[in-house]
Amino acid sequence: MRELVRVCLNEWMKLVRRRRLWVASLLGVAMVGLFAYATYHNYQMQQKYNSLAAWRQQLVVDKQRLADLRRQQQHPAKSHAEPGAPDVAQQMQEVQDSIRQLQKQIAEATKSDAQWRQEQAKSVRAEQKSLAQLQAQTAPASGLPAAQHQSDTAQTRLALLSDTYRLTHNVRPLPSGSQDPYTMVMEFTQFSASVFLPLLAVILTADFVSGESTSGTIKLLLVRPVPRWKVLLGKWLVACLATALLTAGLLAVVWLIGCLQYGMHGARQPQVVGLTYQFKHFIASDGSSTDVVIPLLTHAHVLPMWVYLLASAGLEVVAMMVVATIAFLCSTLFKSAMASTAAALGAVVIGFVVTQFLQGSRVVPVLFPTHMNLAANWTGQTAQNLGLTVSLGTGLCTLAVWGVLSLVGAFVYFMRKDVLNA
Amino acid sequence: MSVLTLEGVSKRIGKRWIVEDLNMTVEDGEVYGFLGPNGAGKTTTIRMIVGLARPTRGQIRLLGQDVWRDRRQAMSALGTIVENPEVYSYLTGRQNLLHYARLAGLGDAPKRIDEVAEMVRLKDRLDEKVRRYSLGMRQRLGVAQALLARPRLLVLDEPTNGLDPAGMREFRELMRALAKQGTSVFVSSHLLSEIQMMCDRVAILKGGRVVGEHTVADLTQAATGRVRLQVGDVVAATGVLAAAGWSDVKTEGQTLIVEAEQSDVPRLVRALVAGGVDLYAVEPQRESLEQAFLELTEAQGVESMADNRSVRGGEQGA
Numbered sequence: 001m002r003e004l005v006r007v008c009l010n011e012w013m014k015l016v017r018r019r020r021l022w023v024a025s026l027l028g029v030a031m032v033g034l035f036a037y038a039t040y041h042n043y044q045m046q047q048k049y050n051s052l053a054a055w056r057q058q059l060v061v062d063k064q065r066l067a068d069l070r071r072q073q074q075h076p077a078k079s080h081a082e083p084g085a086p087d088v089a090q091q092m093q094e095v096q097d098s099i100r101q102l103q104k105q106i107a108e109a110t111k112s113d114a115q116w117r118q119e120q121a122k123s124v125r126a127e128q129k130s131l132a133q134l135q136a137q138t139a140p141a142s143g144l145p146a147a148q149h150q151s152d153t154a155q156t157r158l159a160l161l162s163d164t165y166r167l168t169h170n171v172r173p174l175p176s177g178s179q180d181p182y183t184m185v186m187e188f189t190q191f192s193a194s195v196f197l198p199l200l201a202v203i204l205t206a207d208f209v210s211g212e213s214t215s216g217t218i219k220l221l222l223v224r225p226v227p228r229w230k231v232l233l234g235k236w237l238v239a240c241l242a243t244a245l246l247t248a249g250l251l252a253v254v255w256l257i258g259c260l261q262y263g264m265h266g267a268r269q270p271q272v273v274g275l276t277y278q279f280k281h282f283i284a285s286d287g288s289s290t291d292v293v294i295p296l297l298t299h300a301h302v303l304p305m306w307v308y309l310l311a312s313a314g315l316e317v318v319a320m321m322v323v324a325t326i327a328f329l330c331s332t333l334f335k336s337a338m339a340s341t342a343a344a345l346g347a348v349v350i351g352f353v354v355t356q357f358l359q360g361s362r363v364v365p366v367l368f369p370t371h372m373n374l375a376a377n378w379t380g381q382t383a384q385n386l387g388l389t390v391s392l393g394t395g396l397c398t399l400a401v402w403g404v405l406s407l408v409g410a411f412v413y414f415m416r417k418d419v420l421n422a
Numbered sequence: 423m424s425v426l427t428l429e430g431v432s433k434r435i436g437k438r439w440i441v442e443d444l445n446m447t448v449e450d451g452e453v454y455g456f457l458g459p460n461g462a463g464k465t466t467t468i469r470m471i472v473g474l475a476r477p478t479r480g481q482i483r484l485l486g487q488d489v490w491r492d493r494r495q496a497m498s499a500l501g502t503i504v505e506n507p508e509v510y511s512y513l514t515g516r517q518n519l520l521h522y523a524r525l526a527g528l529g530d531a532p533k534r535i536d537e538v539a540e541m542v543r544l545k546d547r548l549d550e551k552v553r554r555y556s557l558g559m560r561q562r563l564g565v566a567q568a569l570l571a572r573p574r575l576l577v578l579d580e581p582t583n584g585l586d587p588a589g590m591r592e593f594r595e596l597m598r599a600l601a602k603q604g605t606s607v608f609v610s611s612h613l614l615s616e617i618q619m620m621c622d623r624v625a626i627l628k629g630g631r632v633v634g635e636h637t638v639a640d641l642t643q644a645a646t647g648r649v650r651l652q653v654g655d656v657v658a659a660t661g662v663l664a665a666a667g668w669s670d671v672k673t674e675g676q677t678l679i680v681e682a683e684q685s686d687v688p689r690l691v692r693a694l695v696a697g698g699v700d701l702y703a704v705e706p707q708r709e710s711l712e713q714a715f716l717e718l719t720e721a722q723g724v725e726s727m728a729d730n731r732s733v734r735g736g737e738q739g740a
Binding site for chain 1 (some may be wrong): 493
């Protein structure tokens with residue numbers, strides 16, 4: 001055990017002094033910076049057109065316009081009455097609609113908490129009622145109507161899940177057009193999990209063994225009393241640790257930027273997890289087809305956003321450690337650092353392309369790039385994207401198989417190989 | 423007790439036998455040379471000795487411990503430099519040594535690192551990045567890491583590659599000093615002079631087989647039955663020698679080469695002096711390692727190659 005600790009200390013000492021770690025970190029930070037800028041840009045656009053202040057401004061403009069139109073109506077002589085132009089009455093109608101819409105939005109955003117609770121309770125009651133109605137109906141025996149009935153029931157229950165949560169925990173939805181650090185981290189995960197983060201993991205770990213073969217130092221590493229498997233285990237542990245730290249670190253940086261820019265709110269917002277979907281395909285006698293999507297709620301529950309975020313970050317770390325393990329396998333199989341990095345990058349990029357290309361095929365769920373964003377597996381988003389019943393469990397199992405096979409392959413090969421011309 | 427023994431060690435890669443049936447022993451405190459032309463299988467043998475490659479057949483023991491089965495005990499007795507001085511160039515010299523000290527499980531690592539650095543005269547530059555070291559310094563760092571764990575046996579593969587003459591000489595002296603303290607050294611080289619100056623015994627490898635294992639003294643001191651003379655007057659000297667009974671004389675300028683045993687030298691000198699010939703030098707000729715090496719590898723090389731072929735043919739038939 002102490003020997004293993006010493007091997008790990010060695011690997012860590014080498015890792016932090018190699019350029020790869022800094023390249024990966026810098027790339028990561030640059031990407032986070034760009035992402036934060038894009039988010040901020042988007043946020044400003046939202047603030048400009050889709051916030052309380054914007055609505056109020058628009059309301060003033062609309063009222064002014066309405067007054068103008070009224071004056072025009074009263075003094076029709078002034079107008080030139082262009083042919084083809086919409087008449088004043090119709091324009092007034094449109095402006096009045098817009099005003100009503102804006103007033104409703106403003107009222108929604110500015111109503112007191114008590115008011116909100118009252119309305120939320122009302123809508124929950126309505127949903128409960130409709131659910132009861134659906135359940136009271138005798139379900140159609142089979143076929144398309146049965147599936148549709150099933151789907152409607154599940155959708156209502158799904159809506160009820162988060163609405164009830166909001167009511168019991170007294171969590172109002174965030175105002176429209178706002179941004180919060182939690183959403184930001186989840187967006188970052190979604191945007192970076194399939195290619196960018198795996199890329200960093202590969203850069204970091206794809207030369208852990210091959211780098212030593214390239215420089216020839218592997219010879220001096222393996223003539224020590226420490227058994228080979230321990231050397232390799234130490235290397236793998238440090239590779240995984242580095243990947244985990246980098247991934248978690250980047251997510252933490254995104255969260256921090258979010259907190260600094262937009263404040264800490266949003267931690268208690270509800271998030272439904274443990275969800276997956278079933279897809280049923282019906283072909284009617286006239287040849288037209290209908291797809292029915294049925295949410296499967298057996299394991300569904302609601303988590304506050306901060307818990308969901310922490311768990312998701314953990315899942316993302318696990319996924320990246322699997323990528324690191326695959327890259328690690330490449331680094332034991334190839335003698336040249338260049339070749340092993342290329343092979344690992346190829347596995348990630350080609351894997352990603354293949355999953356896009358084979359969209360909807362049964363093969364896709366068993367490929368590791370499908371499950372790079374495990375948080376999306378958890379919320380059922382992956383299932384919806386693929387049109388296949390894929391859950392968090394599927395993702396974890398698939399990644400576990402890939403990881404274990406890679407690790408076993410790496411160990412078996414490394415234990416047997418002769419170091420002859422490194 | 424022998425420090426290193428190889429018993430019937432053979433290695434096959436693909437269909438080719440790189441080395442076949444090697445038997446060698448290195449005794450305590452001995453500097454053992456391993457000589458052979460390039461491609462004879464020296465490096466493969468060394469990699470098997472240090473546990474980087476597994477013999478196809480046969481057994482290698484360090485201090486009686488099998489290199490593969492009792493790896494931990496065997497390897498803790500070993501220090502090695504395999505070919506070029508391979509070190510982590512992005513670490514400092516001290517970090518490099520610390521790295522290996524940790525793998526060797528040294529309890530007193532910092533102190534020992536200073537000791538070996540002193541031994542190879544690297545102490546002043548130890549905290550610099552190895553990237554900035556000269557080749558000679560890297561080589562010395564390689565020696566330092568080999569000595570770190572106080573090994574009983576040093577295995578060195580072409581250790582003086584890339585050293586300047588002063589560095590080579592220093593290296594030889596260090597090896598000699600270590601041998602005096604009881605460390606055995608197994609050193610491979612294709613440089614004859616190197617081996618001649620450093621080693622006690624030498625094994626000569628050719629075509630994957632050991633074609634001779636001799637003490638360097640035996641190889642280089644075997645009398646050839648010739649005596650070399652430098653004389654003032656070649657013609658007069660030849661006449662005197664012929665009269666005294668040595669008629670088989672070769673002339674090379676002022677030098678005569680006479681077929682005579684070492685025991686004949688006093689009689690020969692007396693005859694020349696009595697005959698009034700000016701005598702400048704008398705030197706019984708000895709065989710050089712180079713001659714021995716060439717004789718051994720050429721004569722038996724052909725044979726062993728023929729041998730190999732028949733063995734391989736037999737295997738394919740079976």
